[in-house]
Structure formats: structure tokens, C-alpha cells
Amino acid sequence: MHGVIHLLVQSAHLKYEMAFSRNITILKGDSATGKTTLVDMIQEYYLNGADTGINLSCDVPCRVIAGNTWMEQLNGIHKSLVFIDEGNRFVAQQEFARAIQGTDNYYVIVTRESISNLPYSVTEIYGIRSAGKYSLQEPVYHHMYRIYGDYRSLNSNEAVKLLVEDSNSGYEFFSKVSPKEVECVSAQGAGNIFGMLQTEENKENIVIIADGAAFGAHMEKVYQVMLRNKGIQLYLPESFEWLILSSGVLKDKEITEILENPSDYIDSEMYISWERYFTHLLTGKTVDTYMRYSKSNLNPAFLQGKIREQILRILPETLRNVLRVK
Known part of the structure; x- marks a missing residue:
């Protein structure tokens, strides 16, 4: 899979709008910023569809994998945006790193810890920021922001x-x-x-x-x-x-x-x-x-x-x- 994948997830009270351009994206940040809520909404929509009151629009299918059967779940997923919520320890295992190599998915991993077994970009580490409500009738809008920037320039001419x-x-x-x-x-x-x-x-x-x-x-x-x-x-x-x-x-x-x-x-x-x-x-x-x-x-x-x-x-x-x- 390649290209920029656009995602819009919305309920009556919450709205997430995001874009993913690489195969591994890390979502970090403080508690209560909406990371787990996003994953829960995606999973709920996958299981129960529009009856949940959730609208999901994405360029590719969205899936969530979790728990001890993550490998079996992953084996059945192709050309999808795969979300993994915080607390799934398998993401730090070499077995997971080997499993996602050669797959045709993009992965969005929610974690507060660095994952040393995965080669992900500094520019693909994001937090989630709320922009507040536009009006009482509109949902709270959430979007991603880069935590570290791209570091392609220096602040000083000095170095030894x-x-x-x-x-x-x-x-x-x-x-x-x-x-x-x-x-x-x-x-x-x-x-x-x-x-x-x-x-x-x-x-x-x-x-x-x-x-x-x-x-x-x-x-x-x-x-x-x-x-x-x-x-x-x-x-x-x-x-x-x-x-x-x-x-x-x-x-x-x-x-x-x-x-x-x-x-x-x-x-x-x-x-x-x-x-x-x-x-x-x-x-x-x-x-x-x-x-x-x-x-x-x-x-x-x-x-x-x-x-x-x-x-x-x-x-x-x-x-x-x-x-x-x-």
C-alpha cells in the first residue's frame, strides 16, 4: 500500500480528521486527549456499522487488532489502516516487527513508550489536539500534530x-x-x-x-x-x-x-x-x-x-x- 490515507471518524459529539502517509504512525501524548476513544470508535463501527451513530470515511478499510490473538487477526487483514491501542505489549516484541514486514497495511500504534524494534520516522510521531466546539450543535474536532517536527535545520553555526x-x-x-x-x-x-x-x-x-x-x-x-x-x-x-x-x-x-x-x-x-x-x-x-x-x-x-x-x-x-x- 502507498499514498496518503485520509480518515474521518465522527459521532454526535466527537470528530477526528487525520491523514497518514507512512506505514507506521505513532500516537503519543497525555491521557484524556482522545487516542483510545478514537480506536474504540473505529472498532465499534467495524463491529456494528452505522447503527452505532458513528460515521467513518476512509480511503481504505480500518481495523483494530488487540490481545493474544493479534497474529491471527493480522493474518486476515490486507490493504487496511490497522490501529493498535495502548497496553498491547506485543508491539514491542520482535515477533510483531517481523510480522508487519512485507504486509500491505499501514499501522497506527497508540503508545507512551518508544518501540525500539520498529523503524519509524521522527516526523510520524503525533499527539492529538482538540480544537473545541465550533458551536453547541457541532462535535469536538480532533486533529493530529507532530510532536518533534522534522529537524532539518540547526539553531547555531557552532560545533566541535x-x-x-x-x-x-x-x-x-x-x-x-x-x-x-x-x-x-x-x-x-x-x-x-x-x-x-x-x-x-x-x-x-x-x-x-x-x-x-x-x-x-x-x-x-x-x-x-x-x-x-x-x-x-x-x-x-x-x-x-x-x-x-x-x-x-x-x-x-x-x-x-x-x-x-x-x-x-x-x-x-x-x-x-x-x-x-x-x-x-x-x-x-x-x-x-x-x-x-x-x-x-x-x-x-x-x-x-x-x-x-x-x-x-x-x-x-x-x-x-x-x-x-x-
């Missing part, structure tokens, strides 16, 4: 250390383009960033660079460290491959169209995260060229002349200043 998520091509690139006075360190994986920040004695002027498309599970802990240490900044492009594709070095019309609306092209059945799709796209587009891309080892072509300059140009100005890019 770059902490890069991976040890592969992305790290190789930033380590090569960093000036001598800026230390570039690999975290050897997104899951290690929080621990490295905890043990870092000097937390001033650190820039973390990670793949936003799959960093969602780690965001809460890192965000809390950032709140206590204003010298830590975060730059979260979709992925390093996305940076290269967005830079225009390939001069490919299809890539331009895909980047304008990625959800129209990224099939949830084939790609558990957008990061994997962008890696596949870049690898395929460069396979028979001198820019042949490998995630494990950076092709030196990406560090040469105009190609290097174009990739650096796509970075936010503050990060370019950190890297002393003119």
Missing part, C-alpha cells in the same frame, strides 16, 4: 563534534568533509547515540546527524538530553541517500517527481522504512555509472568536485557553516 549515526557511507562522507577543528565520530548505530551522549563530558556544541526516517524510537531519550543541554543539536534528513538524491547530482526527472511526493511511490509491502527505499532507489539509479553507490563503502566520486559541492549545498546553512563550506 559531529556525532554521525552510522559507520558506513554517511559517516565516511561527513568525516571527509569536516574541517580539522571539528571531530567527526561514528555512533555505530542509532541505538548508541543516547548512551554516547550520557558519557560525553563536554556536551557543548555537538551536532547529531542521523536518518530521520528510522530515528523515531530513539528520539524521546535524545530529546530529553537536548532539553538539559542546549549545546546539543540534531540534524535529521530522511537518510544520507535522500541527501544525495535531493542534491540533484543525478539529474533525473523521475527522482525529482518521487521526492516531491515519496508516499505515492514507496510501497509498504516492499519497504519497512523510507530509508530502505531511498537506498534502493539510489543504488538502482547509479548501478551502471561512475557514481555507483554502495551503502557500506562510499564511492570516492561523491567526494569530488561539483558532486561534493552539490551534496553540501543541500545541507542547511548552519551546518554548512559548521563544516566551513563557502
Whole structure:
């Protein structure tokens, strides 16, 4: 399944209007904001239809899975928007992560905890906000809001250390383009960033660079460290491959169209995260060229002349200043 899925759920007193563009969306936030009520309304409509007084309009079928028989329930669901309410512990199990890979559904998970076994985007972590009643006769309107934003810019030009998520091509690139006075360190994986920040004695002027498309599970802990240490900044492009594709070095019309609306092209059945799709796209587009891309080892072509300059140009100005890019 791909594309943006629109959902409208309404009763006499409540109205939810939402849109989902990726295969995994996380709903978080305080109690009594309407998350569980939304799931209950969807389940009630599925079981009893319009007789419940609930109106549901969605581009695809909506289903709810819960309890110990979640696997059996999931096996019978296809091309649907699947909701999972808070308290279902199976979402944190590797068995669940394996089960949803290769499925043609979108998943909306209500949870207060981060789910480390799932590669979800920072931009797909939402809360639910009430806009109040427009009049006494109208229902309370609810909509989603992003909790963390997209973190594609920095607040400061200052940095003495770059902490890069991976040890592969992305790290190789930033380590090569960093000036001598800026230390570039690999975290050897997104899951290690929080621990490295905890043990870092000097937390001033650190820039973390990670793949936003799959960093969602780690965001809460890192965000809390950032709140206590204003010298830590975060730059979260979709992925390093996305940076290269967005830079225009390939001069490919299809890539331009895909980047304008990625959800129209990224099939949830084939790609558990957008990061994997962008890696596949870049690898395929460069396979028979001198820019042949490998995630494990950076092709030196990406560090040469105009190609290097174009990739650096796509970075936010503050990060370019950190890297002393003119």
C-alpha cells in the first residue's frame, strides 16, 4: 500500500480528521486527549456499522487488532489502516516487527513508550489536539500534530563534534568533509547515540546527524538530553541517500517527481522504512555509472568536485557553516 490515507471518524459529539502517509504512525501524548476513544470508535463501527451513530470515511478499510490473538487477526487483514491501542505489549516484541514486514497495511500504534524494534520516522510521531466546539450543535474536532517536527535545520553555526549515526557511507562522507577543528565520530548505530551522549563530558556544541526516517524510537531519550543541554543539536534528513538524491547530482526527472511526493511511490509491502527505499532507489539509479553507490563503502566520486559541492549545498546553512563550506 502507498499514498496518503485520509480518515474521518465522527459521532454526535466527537470528530477526528487525520491523514497518514507512512506505514507506521505513532500516537503519543497525555491521557484524556482522545487516542483510545478514537480506536474504540473505529472498532465499534467495524463491529456494528452505522447503527452505532458513528460515521467513518476512509480511503481504505480500518481495523483494530488487540490481545493474544493479534497474529491471527493480522493474518486476515490486507490493504487496511490497522490501529493498535495502548497496553498491547506485543508491539514491542520482535515477533510483531517481523510480522508487519512485507504486509500491505499501514499501522497506527497508540503508545507512551518508544518501540525500539520498529523503524519509524521522527516526523510520524503525533499527539492529538482538540480544537473545541465550533458551536453547541457541532462535535469536538480532533486533529493530529507532530510532536518533534522534522529537524532539518540547526539553531547555531557552532560545533566541535559531529556525532554521525552510522559507520558506513554517511559517516565516511561527513568525516571527509569536516574541517580539522571539528571531530567527526561514528555512533555505530542509532541505538548508541543516547548512551554516547550520557558519557560525553563536554556536551557543548555537538551536532547529531542521523536518518530521520528510522530515528523515531530513539528520539524521546535524545530529546530529553537536548532539553538539559542546549549545546546539543540534531540534524535529521530522511537518510544520507535522500541527501544525495535531493542534491540533484543525478539529474533525473523521475527522482525529482518521487521526492516531491515519496508516499505515492514507496510501497509498504516492499519497504519497512523510507530509508530502505531511498537506498534502493539510489543504488538502482547509479548501478551502471561512475557514481555507483554502495551503502557500506562510499564511492570516492561523491567526494569530488561539483558532486561534493552539490551534496553540501543541500545541507542547511548552519551546518554548512559548521563544516566551513563557502
